Structures are given as structure tokens and as C-alpha cells.
Amino acid sequence: MRHERLRRSSAAAATALALTTLGACGTSFDAQVNQPYQAGIGADLRATDVQVLGALFVENFDGSGTFSGTLLNTTERVQDLTGFTVTDGEGTELEVSSDGGDLSLPVRRAVQLGIEDSKVFFAEDVEAGRYYTITLSFDGAADVEIRVPAVTRNDIYSTVVTPLTAPAA
Structure with missing residues (x-):
């Protein structure tokens, strides 16, 4: 027994x-558990001195789009943003306007853009469902280029700033 x-x-x-x-x-060493997981719709770029996280455009009522995303300065010095350009899928540069003054990225700190009391960028002629290429220039780091989607404004993006002018009734 x-x-x-x-x-x-x-x-x-x-x-x-x-x-x-x-x-x-x-499984192997390249198994999905060893890869970054990106749950959100926005685009991420982590292999640069200034990382871009959750980046996207939220479509506005006036045909513009508000850039929403987080920038993370991984360098050992403050980085001042010196340029923000947007091109569409055909390579045409879009007109960009901004609110919120100059943007300085503190060392090893994340800065969210596109919300109240932050730097806000609006690009003209943004359509939900399309991708746009953003190029960010800094005074002490290499330029960052990333393709980001544009999404339809809904409750999920209620904290993303809209332009000051309201649509005609």
C-alpha cells in the first residue's frame, strides 16, 4: 500500500x-512577456534621449487636432523644446499653433502635454483615423520623430484641451 x-x-x-x-x-527569450506592452492607442518611442509616451492627436470640432502625450527627458540636463513640426501622410507640413508658453523638460521627469495648465499644440487639418509625423527639436538632445494616430474626440479624451473658439450653433 x-x-x-x-x-x-x-x-x-x-x-x-x-x-x-x-x-x-x-516560449523563448523573445516571448511576448519580455516585450514592452502598449495597451493604449497612442504611440510610444523609448529609444531616444527624450522619450515620447502615449502620443496622439485628438480631433477637434474646427478640423484641428490637439496633441496629447507625455515627454520624458532621460538626459542629465534640462531640455528646452525649440521646434514642433507636423507632417501628414504625403509629407505636407501642417500649420501648428501653441498655448502655454515655452517648454522646458526637467531632468528625468515626465511632462504631460495637451491638458489644462500645460503646453498645448494644435495642428490644422487633422482627421481621425490618419497618422501624422511629429518632429520635436531640443536645444541639447537629438531631434525626435514619431508617427502618431489621430482619434475622434469622446469622453475618454475629455481632459484634452480644445481650441478656444466654439463651433457656430
């Missing part, structure tokens, strides 16, 4: 070990 229990326990342990070992064979 005792030998029977020992055999069953050994068989169960061997089966569990085999299943674990064989299950691990289906």
Missing part, C-alpha cells in the same frame, strides 16, 4: 514536471 502511494506521488510529480518543462519549450 505504501509503495503504491509512493508510486502515485512520483508519477504525479513527474507528470507535473514534464508539463512545466514542455510548456516552457513553446
